[in-house]
Amino acid sequence: MASFSTFIKRLLLAIMLLVVAFHVLVAGLLLIWKTQPINNSMFMLTHRMTGGDVTQTWVEYNDIAKSAKQAAIVSEDSTFSQHSGFDFKGIEAARKKNEETGKMSAGGSTITQQLAKNLFLTSHRSYVRKAEEAVITVMIETFWDKTRILAAYLNVAEFGTGIYGIEAAAQHYFDKSADNLNRDESALLIAMLTNPKYYQDNQGDRSLRNKQRIIKKRMKNAALPQSA
Numbered sequence: 001m002a003s004f005s006t007f008i009k010r011l012l013l014a015i016m017l018l019v020v021a022f023h024v025l026v027a028g029l030l031l032i033w034k035t036q037p038i039n040n041s042m043f044m045l046t047h048r049m050t051g052g053d054v055t056q057t058w059v060e061y062n063d064i065a066k067s068a069k070q071a072a073i074v075s076e077d078s079t080f081s082q083h084s085g086f087d088f089k090g091i092e093a094a095r096k097k098n099e100e101t102g103k104m105s106a107g108g109s110t111i112t113q114q115l116a117k118n119l120f121l122t123s124h125r126s127y128v129r130k131a132e133e134a135v136i137t138v139m140i141e142t143f144w145d146k147t148r149i150l151a152a153y154l155n156v157a158e159f160g161t162g163i164y165g166i167e168a169a170a171q172h173y174f175d176k177s178a179d180n181l182n183r184d185e186s187a188l189l190i191a192m193l194t195n196p197k198y199y200q201d202n203q204g205d206r207s208l209r210n211k212q213r214i215i216k217k218r219m220k221n222a223a224l225p226q227s228a
Contacts, residue, residue, distance in 0.1 A: 026120055026136055030143045033152065041119045041156045044164055055172070056164040061151035063179045067186035068166055069150060070222035075190045075215045077111040080150070081223040085112045085141040086134070113137045115153045146225030154178075159192055160200035187216040 037058035044054045061069075073080050079087055087110050109117070116136035121129055140149060159169035167178040169189050174181070181189070191211040192199040199208050 023135070023139075026139060027143075029119075030139060034144055034148065038119070038152055038155060041164070042121055043118050043123075043156070043158060046122070047162060052162050054162050054164060055168045056155070057167040057171075058155050058165065059151075059167045059178050061147045063177075064151065064154055064166055065179050065181040065186055066224070067183045067219060068154060068178060068181050068189065069224055070219040071183075071186045071190035071215050072111065072150065072154060073222040073224065074218040075211075076114065076193070078222075080111050081146060081225045083110065085137040086110060109133075110137070111153050112140050112149055115149060115156070116140055118156050118158075119152075150225060157193055158196050159189060160196050163196070163200070183216055183219060184212070187212045187219070191215055 039056060039058060044056065047054055077087065113133055116133045116139075117123070117129075120136055121133060144152070154166040156164055157166070158164055159166075160172065163169055163172050166181075166189065170176055170178045170181050170185070173189065174185050188203075188208070191208055194211075199205060202208070
């Protein structure tokens with residue numbers, strides 16, 4: 001019994017050390033990425049590990065079309081410029097929906113939370129992952145300003161199989177750079193984020209086009225963070 005208890009204590013200690021080491025790594029990368037381009041993420045790494053090619057080119061905040069930034073905010077996180085990483089009303093609404101359905105189908109995630117997941121975690125849904133996502137969200141909001149967060153989000157988001165970031169998406173779908181996207185194009189790209197691999201080959205999908213129209217209509221209401 002004593003040996004088993006010792007084993008459990010050592011196991012717990014090892015797990016704690018791994019958790020601490022992971023967060024030290026996260027902090028280090030966030031400090032580096034505060035000023036340096038981000039050309040990798042957990043999602044990109046996973047895609048590469050399965051043998052896929054990744055297309056991604058970093059572009060700075062001011063080199064992304066205003067319409068793309070507006071579209072991202074009105075579609076993904078309308079209070080992005082005001083909150084500190086969490087939309088508590090959205091989280092509560094998602095919790096109620098999950099309780100009603102018995103599934104973790106809704107997350108109420110902000111742009112910062114989605115960025116935390118894309119950079120360091122996986123798409124697997126669980127309360128453990130959500131807790132880890134929350135910790136990293138706080139770290140991101142502590143180390144970076146809002147313009148950096150939005151730029152990073154748009155640069156690592158998935159827009160199709162192996163297509164990561166707004167620049168790669170703009171080049172792939174419209175043969176132009178991210179700073180030249182118009183309102184229609186920006187709205188369409190952001191509308192694709194809910195299911196990019198499907199929409200990549202189904203650009204005429206009714207639900208996609210309907211969401212594009214809604215995003216475009218709401219763009220003027222987006223409160224953009226001020227560039228540093």
